[in-house]
Amino acid sequence: MSTPAAPGAPVRKAPVRKTPARPTGTARTPAARAKPAAPPRADNSEAPATSAGAAPKPRTTRPAAAKATATRTATAKAESAAKSSAARADTAKARAAKAAATRAAALASSLGQTVAEPIVVETAHVETAHVEPPVSEPATAKAADSTPAKLEPIVDAPAVADPVAVPASTAAPATNAETLPTDDAVTVAAPEADIEAPQAVAVRAPRKAPARSLRASTKRSPKSAPPVSDEPLTPVVLSLTGLKKSFGNTVAVSGIDLEVREGSFYGIVGPNGAGKTTTLSMITGLLRPDAGSVQVHGIDVWGSPIAAKRIIGVLPDRLRLFDRLTGAQLLYYSGVLRGLDGATVRKRSADLAAAFGLEDALNRLVADYSAGMTKKIALACAMIHSPRLLVLDEPFESVDPVSAVNVTEILQKYVASGGTVVLSSHGMDLIQRVCDHVAIIVQGAVLAAGTIDEVRGEKTLEERFIELAGGRKVAEGMEWLHSFSD
Ligand SMILES: Nc1ncnc2c1ncn2[C@@H]1O[C@H](COP(=O)(O)OP(=O)(O)OP(=O)(O)O)[C@@H](O)[C@H]1O
The missing domain is CATH 1.10.287 (Helix Hairpins)
Incomplete structure (x- = not known):
């Protein structure tokens, strides 16, 4: 919904x-x-x-x-x-x-x-925590500068530029932890053109069949060249173009082009420090790119962040939750700040708690949750407003196997009904089993992308990943570890 x-x-x-x-x-x-x-x-x-x-x-x-x-x-x-x-x-x-x-x-x-x-067209945004005006207030229309996007780097921006103690999943576009519109008309990626972009209206056709046929990277490895599929393509719901981000001299993302189609269960994998979190943060409006653009259902994330975030659910890498609230309170606020009424939020909270096995924990402070429980309550917060696109950074990290199966099943049903999931993970088996598409990012660039079969070819996904990531390094000089100190 x-x-x-x-x-x-x-x-x-x-x-x-x-x-x-x-x-x-x-x-x-x-x-x-x-x-x-x-x-x-x-x-x-x-x-x-x-x-x-x-x-x-x-x-x-x-x-x-x-x-x-x-x-x-x-x-x-x-x-x-x-x-x-x-x-x-x-x-x-x-x-x-x-x-x-x-x-x-x-x-x-x-x-x-x-x-x-x-x-409402925002002319520019800073990554600053703030609480949006009450949703009942009419929004002010601001004339958009139709000048082509010229993204300004924010030199000291953190990887997850969400300085408040609230998860981005609850950072509803019209609620909190939002990027704040300013008068600084800098980052306008032709928002008006986005509004009437064809794919902006050609979305949400519930799909009966599993998503297929995704084209992605411009840097596709020859070995992963996909076979031509004769299945119809679903609309592109997420489009990254020339995305770049550096932190000082560290190039985190060096120009990523990627397309994700509706109904995809899309995995992003890569070695530590490859730029996955940085990429997902730019997709969800948490981190401003140095260059490039992100479109979600035809909406430019950095041109119209509020509209874009309205249809995105986010599980960020570094969870910052209002952990002095109980799980029930956190879910409640996540829902109402997204514009849901109280009754709907309570109903959905109960459903989510049951699905994630958090029923008994709902009345406890989130601060007292285990790492896995915290992950699950944050995931529930990301889903409560039934977004069209779920962007999940390491959703299964710390989650026990039973809960992981439950979460997976929830996500698969969500995808089957036309939702789209983009998640990062280090679990190659999980990606291979759960996702229908995958992109392998190494040193800030997509080295292979497509369906799982297209990317892995004759190998397992893990083998393909290791191959693209530069192979294994044999640890040498560690003999001291075998001579115990005592
Ligand atoms: N706020 C920051 N300030 C400086 N450097 C950063 C910042 N955030 C990320 N980086 C650097 O950018 C690069 C990419 O980091 P990123 O967190 O995106 O990698 P990742 O693929 O998510 O890694 P992991 O799998 O370990 O989570 C790394 O070299 C990292 O050190």
Whole structure:
């Protein structure tokens, strides 16, 4: 299901800002049409009458009465042309407005919103914790600078630039731990174009069959060249283009291009320090890229972070939870801050607690949870608003095998109903078993991506991973470990 419409949540209603659909033929503006037929000049120049297209060619020897008649004729034709031109333009405008409204309604519907308010376009954002205005307040429409995106590096930004003690999973777009819009009109990745991008409305067609056919990296290894699939492609729900991020002299992500299609269960694997967390943080709006763009369901994450985050559920790498709340309270706030009503949140909380085996822990402080329980409550918070895309950084880390199976089953059902999961993990077996697609990231670049079979070829995923990651290094000089100190 989609996130319920928050009363004051920003609504991506497309105003009539696109170039109206031109009437067929040589469409021109009313002014342009009327201009040639402007009142003839008093002198006998040929231009006006000729332009009007009807008056006889003036002659300098024509009598004054004839000239007056020609002038009246030209003026009448000009007025008539202007009127009919204006009428056509009105009709075209009306058609364009209707089309824009229809697209906006479709998009709003896909976002679970009602079309009632102007578009909110954020011009730039800083990674700062803040609490969004109450969702009942109308959002302020800010004119977007349509200048192409020019991303500014934030030199000292942490890997997970979420400085508050709340999980990004609960960092609802309209709630907390959000990137804060500022007046600094820097990072605008053509947000208005995104709003009406085709894939923004061509989403959420519930899929019956498992997702197939994902194209990804531009750096595909020859060995992993995929066989051509004849199955229809589902819409792209996540698109990374030229994503880059450095921390000082450390290049964490060196230009990633990736596409994830709807209904994919997509695994991201890579050695320690390969850039997985950095990439996922940029996808979810927690870390600003130095360059490149991220689109989620056609919405530019850094151009319109609030709209994008509304449809994303996040389990970040470093959990920062409001751990002085009980599990039930944390779930409750995660839900209501996402715009759900209390009854819905309670129902979903009970379902999630049962699914994750947290029923008995709901009334205990999260601070007292074990690592695995903490992971599970954070995961539950990421899911409670039923996002379209789940981005999970190491979701199974510390989770016991039984819970892992339960979580896996939940995620598989979610994917089967049209949701999309992107997760990172070091568990090659798990990725191979659970995911239908995988990308192997090494030193900030995607070295292979595609379906599991495409990437692993004749090998196991682990073998392929080790091969791409540079092979195993034999530990030498460790003999001292075998001569025990005591
Ligand atoms: N806030 C930061 N400041 C400086 N360097 C950072 C920061 N965050 C990440 N890095 C560096 O960026 C590189 C990629 O880190 P990242 O956390 O994305 O790797 P990873 O693939 O998630 O690793 P792991 O599997 O160990 O979790 C590493 O070299 C890391 O040291």
